[in-house]
Amino acid sequence: MRTTAASRPARERLLDAAGELFYESGIAATGVDAVLARAHVSPATLYAHFAGKDGLVAAYLERRYRHWQQVWDEVLDEESDPVDRLLSVFDAVVRYRRAEGNRRGCAFLAAATELPPGHPGQDWLAADSRLLTERLHRLAEDAGADDPTEIADGLLAFYDGALARLARQAATSGLDTGDPVTRARRMAAGWLAGRLPRVRSSA
């Protein structure tokens, strides 16, 4: 193997470039040529590793999904209080976004509006939704909620609200009331307070 002067292999360079460009400029708006140029990869190599652009898009979403899940896992391991564990989804978003400079909003929300119905990347959007609902449901059970489904669904409403606000901010760029995610966490904490059997006050 060559890997071109001790750099990373072509497949990872492609994923790096795709992750940067798809996220920054949108999936549809980013041409294959731009990804190839940024990754310093020839067209033949791309199509040897992925099933065309759609395959690259799916791999890009898969990578983001796994990374996001991993960050949430880490945050979750640091929390012991059941309520804090429920609210950890907001802390995970804060940490996830900080790692890439807090620019733009949720890649999955953007992809949900960009990808056509049959696209292979849709599987990872569904996986993201499933991860959110199932994990929140389980954490609500652990917190002793009477109706875990309602708790999970309510928290998801706050979560989605924060993500949509981030997407809106990109266009508005006006005066904002701080970080939408932090604000959503605060509102969710208040909403949760009266709704769980026994609550220790959370940070």
Place this chain on the structure above:
Amino acid sequence: MRTTAASRPARERLLDAAGELFYESGIAATGVDAVLARAHVSPATLYAHFAGKDGLVAAYLERRYRHWQQVWDEVLDEESDPVDRLLSVFDAVVRYRRAEGNRRGCAFLAAATELPPGHPGQDWLAADSRLLTERLHRLAEDAGADDPTEIADGLLAFYDGALARLARQAATSGLDTGDPVTRARRMAAGWLAGRLPRVRSSA
């Protein structure tokens, strides 16, 4: 003028077709040819009425903005209770969406992720955000809120959450807990309850 056998003039036919296709299939994914074919309009006519596709997109967003504002006005005229007037934004969305068959999510949220930064349609996205924040702020003042900015921002969080959920549903298509907008209204009403000086219970 011809207007082609008693049908509507070409400009309105173009806006009708664009409104249908842009909303249904996305702005970037819809070619000019598709709009022309649906509107039964020749290319020269389009470019005589609009400044290219970008101009048509901006006009499409402007039309949606004005219609949305008008629906909200109507709903607002029917409400007298200050709290109901604050929550009218959710009722307006329900009515607005019902008029077009409840398909897909918010066109402005989708456009916010699709349009590049300098696009002429961005003005209408900003106008939408401004309408929401300013009107909610004024309604919060009318309701006698101590901190109208906080009330308006909180309601906007519920509102954005409902829209993002709609966008997510298009991809997930799983079992849903009823209409996200109605659910957001219920949560917002509960959130509002303890936060305003005097509250009559609202429907």
Place this chain on the structure above:
DNA sequence: CGCCTAGTATAACGGTCGTTATGGTGAAAC
């Protein structure tokens, strides 16, 4: 050495994009 692998560079493919040009047509205005 010779083979294989993973990669390179360049070029072309057919298709579609947004846009413009050309020439024609029917109805209203003068």
Place this chain on the structure above:
DNA sequence: GTTTCACCATAACGACCGTTATACTAGGCG
């Protein structure tokens, strides 16, 4: 009745899209 205006249909434009083909090259390994 001629002009004028709004619109039509068709075709072409250059640019870019995603994709494939061709030919070449540098290490790893037997």
